[in-house]
Amino acid sequence: MTPPAETPAPLTLDGSLITLENVVDVAEGRRAVELSADTTFRARIARGSAFLSQLLEEDGVVYGVTTGYGDACTRAVPPEDIDSLPQHLYTFHGCGMGATLPVDATRAVVLVRLVSLCRGVSGVSVELLERLVWLLEHDVLPVIPEEGSVGASGDLTPLSYLAAVLCGEREVIDNGHRRPASEALAERGLTPYRLKPKEGLALMNGTAVMTALGALAYARCAYLTQLATRITALSVNALAGNPYHFDADLFAAKPHPGQVDVAARLREDLHAPTTPRNSPRLQDRYSTRCAPHVIGVVEDSLPWWRQFLENELNSANDNPLIDAEHGKVMHGGHFYGGHVAFAMDSLKQATANLADLLDRQLALLVDTRFNHGLPSNLSGASAERLPLNHGYKAVQIGASAWTAEALKLTMPASVFSRSTECHNQDKVSMGTIAARDALRVLTLVEQVAAATLHAACQGVELRQQQSDAEPTPARLTAFVDEFRQEIAPLGEDRAMEADLRRLCTLIRQRRWSLYDA
Incomplete structure (x- = not known):
């Protein structure tokens, strides 16, 4: 820490x-x-x-x-x-x-x-x-x-x-x-x-309320992009996936800066600096192979979201403005929150995609058809107790529900302008509703991240119990060790609500330092 x-x-x-x-x-x-x-x-x-x-x-x-x-x-x-x-x-x-x-x-x-x-x-x-x-x-x-x-x-x-x-x-x-x-x-x-x-x-x-909420949403979103990257690395390792899907030359061929950065972090996490002539496993599923492309959209949007929000933050946005230097009163519409509305509408859409990505990774981790030899539902129970235990089965159902709700909330608020106040305010921004929506979406994404993080760390440890497993890369080992200071492994089934609530709090607090800026 x-x-x-x-x-x-x-x-x-x-x-x-x-x-x-x-x-x-x-x-x-x-x-x-x-x-x-x-x-x-x-x-x-x-x-x-x-x-x-x-x-x-x-x-x-x-x-x-x-x-x-x-x-x-x-x-x-x-x-x-x-x-x-x-x-x-x-x-x-x-x-x-x-x-x-x-x-x-x-x-x-x-x-x-x-x-x-x-x-x-x-x-x-x-x-x-x-x-x-x-x-x-x-x-x-x-x-x-x-x-x-x-x-x-x-x-x-x-x-x-x-x-x-x-x-x-x-x-x-x-x-x-x-x-x-x-x-x-x-x-x-x-x-x-x-x-x-x-x-x-x-x-x-x-525009103080929408801008304030936007600043908090931005901070939570920026951390989630890093956390989603680390969870992806853990998932790839747990699934015995192909770490060379994130090759530097591959991403130089489609050089969106944020996407390139995400791929670089995944290479470092998975200790995959040099791609062999041909990979032993050709095609992982999209939720791991295309993770830089999904997370990269958010990373590449952060700079312009920041521009919109910081310009609004540092603006005079009431009406009228009193210009004592030039001796005039200026009547206008700087109270209109269109830039915040557009930033928040797009932020909630891009961030909800992180939930969709991580939910799909969790679905792979718990399913014996796709998890390459891990126990059903990642149960940590002993062999004789497996018939009674269900591991992360209900957690995956919950993550699917939270993801669906996040995706449902991505309808843009800014297109629902209403004429109000005797048609004086006949075109309005809905920026505060967009910002509130964004915060709700972020809460749901954090819940999905908590669930998938819990399961991915369990998957990495279960993979290491297999006799033919490759050693876990050092950065992931260090992270799982740090994670275990907060959350115990899942052996026999237990009610997971307390674990998940604790993890959501830790995510909101940005508990783990993940990657250098």
């Missing part, structure tokens, strides 16, 4: 670009966040808020500040009601439904909204940014229902819960416990925040 790293320095937010890895580190509690004390940065934020005040004095009309929202933009708000308009915005959007976001996802949402507002063109105050940092510092996080966003005008309904919590309303998760926000703030001597004229809109009118 990789030794724990030293606690990294806090992530300092000053309007500079951050990475998906930064988001994941903060979301998973490995890194704190601080707002830059740099006077230039703080002055830039303050200028936006000051320019907005100037506009109100000189022009008297600013969308979402002196007007209603959306199709109500032509409805003037009386001057005496301007200060209460942000409260009305988060109040009427308090209609979220469904399960609530997990704590790691909620931390990511708060951070992503902060990063956008730190760009300095949203017309917010430094004090608002400090309040958002406070939530992360104290781990007091809004309870956010995950359903209710169409992905334009941004994630309005889920982000209303963030705005409300700052103002002492609704509920928070306070260091793991659910309680009223007002209690959590009062206990720490913090007065509920009073949103300034555009701050409700700036908090809610953006």
